[in-house]
């Protein structure tokens with residue numbers, strides 16, 4: 001039990017209107033989120049799991065969404081074809097999409113929106129537990145407790161976006177082993193993500209996801225094998241700097257090569273910087289995934305099942321992720337941003353993961369599955 005919070009609870013009983021700085025770096029006014037009951041002796045009833053934390057809404061996520069669904073950095077919105085502006089983490093509304101599968105035969109093999117997001121339990125948005133995974137793939141966090149406060153500290157802290165660091169978290173009665181990641185974010189009321197306005201990821205991102213997922217992909221037991229941590233290699237850095245879309249694959253300008261759709265970790269990146277990776281820049285989970293979700297299966301920053309980005313959204317009828325490049329008549333998968341040299345002679349007509357993943361595991365994972373060719 002958090003003693004300092006209880007002490008504050010005893011002190012703060014007056015309701016105050018929500019200010020612009022509601023929980024920036026600290027606890028907001030208790031009564032905005034909790035119903036304050038007083039015992040006969042005059043002391044307040046302390047929020048616990050047994051009394052649903054005396055929350056003003058049914059669940060923690062419904063509470064957060066009473067302010068964050070369509071405003072204050074809107075993370076939900078109302079229509080899966082009209083998501084709120086992208087600010088880094090991505091939108092949860094795609095959970096309501098009927099089909100996200102943009103593989104060529106995706107129309108015949110629909111995968112519902114729950115495959116594209118971290119499913120937060122929030123009855124006010126008709127959002128329920130993930131239908132496929134009981135626990136976080138690669139880890140043990142129980143899906144039925146997944147919500148905003150699985151990742152964000154409702155009482156605020158000085159971490160980036162109030163993310164939890166090492167220690168116990170009430171939601172799911174779980175313990176995080178790894179620290180909160182370092183980053184700088186854009187203001188919640190700023191314009192949408194762009195090449196000159198984006199989260200600046202500094203360090204610790206793979207370890208933070210690792211709290212719930214382990215080092216997913218690292219050993220190949222999960223289907224798609226890939227490094228998830230560590231410095232970019234020389235040839236992937238050069239590829240990143242020079243790749244400017246399929247129409248200009250080697251003629252890009254390094255100082256203008258940063259792509260928020262394919263971010264890397266760096267100590268020197270800023271929310272406005274446009275330069276490509278440096279020697280110490282690292283790959284991390286957020287290089288390929290959004291933290292909340294996207295309109296692509298598996299929270300992809302781009303759709304891993306699409307060979308030509310211009311066709312994203314077509315087979316499924318889902319929201320097409322905006323294409324960062326316009327130079328080519330086709331635009332290849334953004335895996336090519338780092339692998340241009342490796343893919344000069346192959347991978348033009350099929351999605352990369354059709355070959356670069358283990359076949360049988362995928363069949364089990366994403367039923368109904370489709371034929372794939374396996375090389376690893």
Ligand code: HEC
Nearest residue numbers: 002005008009027028029030033047053060149154170171
């Ligand atoms: C932004 C909404 C919000 C505000 C403001 C808020 N709480 Fe909470 N509080 C929650 C949620 C949600 C939980 C449920 C636990 C969880 O999901 O992490 C909770 C749980 C608690 C708990 C029990 C579990 C724990 O974390 O120790 C206590 C005690 C508590 N709150 C006290 C307070 C006090 C005192 C204040 C004011 C200083 C306050 N809260 C302000 C949302 C809030």
Ligand code: HEC
Nearest residue numbers: 018020021022023024032063064067072148152154161162
């Ligand atoms: C009463 C309205 C209200 C509620 C309820 C509320 N928030 Fe907020 N939240 C805000 C406002 C206003 C801001 C922007 C100013 C600030 O950072 O305090 C904000 C900012 C944030 C930020 C960005 C902070 C940053 O450092 O950039 C996060 C993350 C966040 N809220 C998460 C949550 C979560 C999780 C909950 C539920 C436990 C929640 N909020 C409940 C109003 C609310």
Ligand code: HEC
Nearest residue numbers: 114115118119130133136141143150209212285289291298
């Ligand atoms: C608090 C625990 C927790 C953290 C932290 C977390 N996840 Fe998850 N994740 C889960 C759970 C539980 C599921 C399964 C339920 C679901 O998909 O909604 C999941 C599912 C996923 C999926 C598969 C989605 C699907 O439906 O197929 C991906 C991809 C994913 N997480 C990536 C990430 C990445 C990347 C990070 C770090 C930015 C991360 N997760 C951080 C708990 C977590």
Ligand code: HEC
Nearest residue numbers: 064068073075087088089090118120147148151161199291
């Ligand atoms: C699996 C972990 C996870 C869950 C669950 C989660 N968040 Fe986040 N959230 C993050 C991370 C990580 C970021 C920063 C992402 C970035 O900048 O790339 C973030 C960013 C945000 C932001 C800043 C704006 C933006 O879009 O980047 C807000 C506001 C926010 N979250 C609110 C919420 C609310 C409300 C919920 C519940 C409906 C929620 N989050 C659930 C991990 C999570």
Ligand code: HEC
Nearest residue numbers: 137209213215216223224226228284285288298304357365
């Ligand atoms: C190089 C890009 C890349 C990186 C880095 C990456 N992923 Fe993935 N991830 C993918 C692709 C591609 C898929 C889809 C694989 C498939 O269809 O078999 C995927 C799928 C997943 C899934 C889906 C599992 C399921 O059963 O649906 C989870 C969970 C996941 N990744 C978590 C993570 C975590 C955690 C990290 C960091 C430790 C990470 N990923 C880093 C590209 C990446």
Ligand code: HEC
Nearest residue numbers: 226227232233236262264283287334335337338352353356
């Ligand atoms: C941010 C850069 C980056 C992105 C984006 C990226 N990769 Fe990689 N990839 C690497 C690095 C670094 C390695 C490690 C060794 C190397 O090839 O230099 C690697 C290795 C690989 C390998 C194995 C090579 C070997 O030696 O075994 C394959 C296959 C691969 N990536 C495919 C993909 C696919 C498919 C995607 C898209 C889902 C992707 N990569 C996205 C950076 C990236």
Ligand code: HEC
Nearest residue numbers: 332333335336339342343346347350351352354355356375
């Ligand atoms: C039709 C199947 C197929 C498709 C589609 C495909 N690849 Fe490959 N890829 C291969 C084969 C086979 C190799 C050689 C593997 C080996 O020698 O280990 C290879 C090699 C690679 C390598 C070098 C690995 C090494 O060991 O040096 C990378 C990186 C790579 N592919 C990335 C991609 C990317 C990115 C895409 C999507 C644009 C893609 N591939 C699409 C089959 C495919």
